[in-house]
Amino acid sequence: MKRVTLTLPLISLAACAAGEVEVPIAVRIANATPAVSVTARGETTPVGTTNADAADDPAIWRNAADPAASLIVGTDKKAGVYVYGLDGRVRDFLDAGRVNNVDLKDGVTINGGTGILVVASDRNDIARAKLALFQLDPVTAKLKALGIVDGGSGEAYGVCMGSDTAGLYAFIVLKDGTINQVALDASGTTPTGRIVRTMKLDTQSEGCAVDDRTGTLYVAEEDVGLWRFDARASGSTTPTKIAAADGKNIVADAEGVAIAPIGEKDGYVIVSSQGDNAYTLYRISDDSYVGRFRIVDGAIGGTEETDGIEVMLGDFGPQYPGGLFIAQDGQNGAAAQNFKLVAWADIVKALGLPQ
Template identity: 75%
Template sequence: MKISNMTNAGLFRRLPVVVMVMTLASCAAAGKRAAPIGVRIANATHAVDVTARGETAPVGTPNADAADDPAIWRNAADPAQSLIVGTDKKAGLYVYGLDGKTRDFLDAGRVNNVDLRDGVTINGQSGILVVASDRNDAANANIALFRLDPGTAKLAALGKVDGGRGEAYGICLYREGTATYAFIVLKDGTVNQIALDASGATPTGRMVRTLKLGTQSEGCAVDDRTGILYVAEEDVGLWRFDARATGSTGATKIAAADGGNLVMDAEGVAIAPIGTRDGYVLVSSQGDNAYVAYRLTDDSYAGRFRVINGKIGGSEETDGIDLMLGNFGPDYPGGLFVAQDGHNATAAQNFKLVAWDDIARALGIAH
């Protein structure tokens, strides 16, 4: 039957109910996105205020949505010499010191999100493996691998492995025993788990399994202690999966992006591990310039905070975040939280550095 020969009423009577529900949901999501920022903040749950203690130099791409995601490496021997790797998703990867100064830039093209792990075998030696979601080919996702030299703060490209068909968005690493896995989140909500091997001259990857969310997703993080993967579905909420290679592929929703505790877009994800199983998962509530903490033990809501203007500017419209506990020197004695700043006054976008102790005290949570 040709649609042109049907009345509008006849057409809508024949539309599947699920299509109409999805259309209404899409319109509702668009309406929430379109609401002025002041309205979104007023409708959201109260957030406490913290201020940044530092910031990085702006990325090199001006007048554009360019800075995206950070990853932290902690120097256990000399915490003040720790490093931050950050993406300019239109140009490549930066390495910053805790003073915010640029230590290195590697032209890697359109790399979106980044993660790293220390103690990975690289070319036969233990080292710091950095991975980025490579979207230089929008139709075919790749994982770009790099080695970070802690002494020189330089990145060296190792090669790329296949991440599956689709546009690469998010990425996070997971260590299970001696194995290293990357979860690459594609734009359509597909999450591919890739077993990585960087021990030889050329890195290799093997797809282990595929997980699925229904719509656009990006931020992710894995708790290596418990083997749980957390993924943010931008207009829907925060989910968790079993990260183990032989685990269930089913998803459990932790929080809905309903405009209360979590405001769409739900973006970056980071973990604050405390003890053997406790701690918090943090997610960027991009829609109202806030960040939300949920308890790892029972997925319960723990609080919200914003990074506001102080001696250092605040952070707004945050995409990627990272968090690592431990001593990072006198400015960050209990841990470091890094957030992309999507509106860095008149300069290009950058990353803001916040002391975990300041966040935990403001929220009244353990640290």
């Protein structure tokens, strides 16, 4: 969700009564907890929809055999789904209409074989949420549409995937804060889905991520903060608040969510602090605040007003040591919006995290 910043020196009482008045970005940054700076090492080709809030959410597939040949999937929420190489060039585009967020999982049974399942939140019908399912071919970098699965009543917004011994799930976050857990089965000719559980946050929510190691679902409620749920279909539907959007560590909107796993149960959950163009880390083991960073201008431009983020640790070739962090850029100069690529090693160094 993008906010309009007003920088007028005087706002009348009538104007205040008419609607929300945004605090200027310079003030929000000054009031927020300090953030260290990193620079991007790469960026994707801008999405095809120009002059609009269009690029939204990325997902990463890591090629274990040839890490430099890994792929990025990203949404143009006005048009469809892109596949990019690590060089940022477009490898494929599939016209899927208004798909908002995206996630993927490797090693899924798809139509009798094993492959990479891509799931996007489909908001082509704002009254009835859908999940759009695709298969990503790692050799050709092409997407194949598999089908549409029902996601419940309401407007689709966020999506993330998780799995456990009971099966594969997509968590679809509806715009009103409803979260439906959908059991997926793509093993047949046509994929199927069944809502097995519903959770609820009070207000508009979007970003989410699942930590399969701990069975935890993380969800960002935009004006409230970051929450976690039990991700098991049999688990409690009561959320636990990790952090508030207090204008300090998280400046509303709280947007994209990503997980950087370390060891069996630790690592970091990262949330996009969209209101001051920063990213905030919390330790998974105890929910404690770790630090904040911004992607600033360098050889490649920085990021502003970030919606979706993703991170994956591991070898991505010499350009991205330690792992890859991707952030949507809401203000890409004169060009259409795109995604910026940052080496995880640069974030670790800037924040002084344990190596």
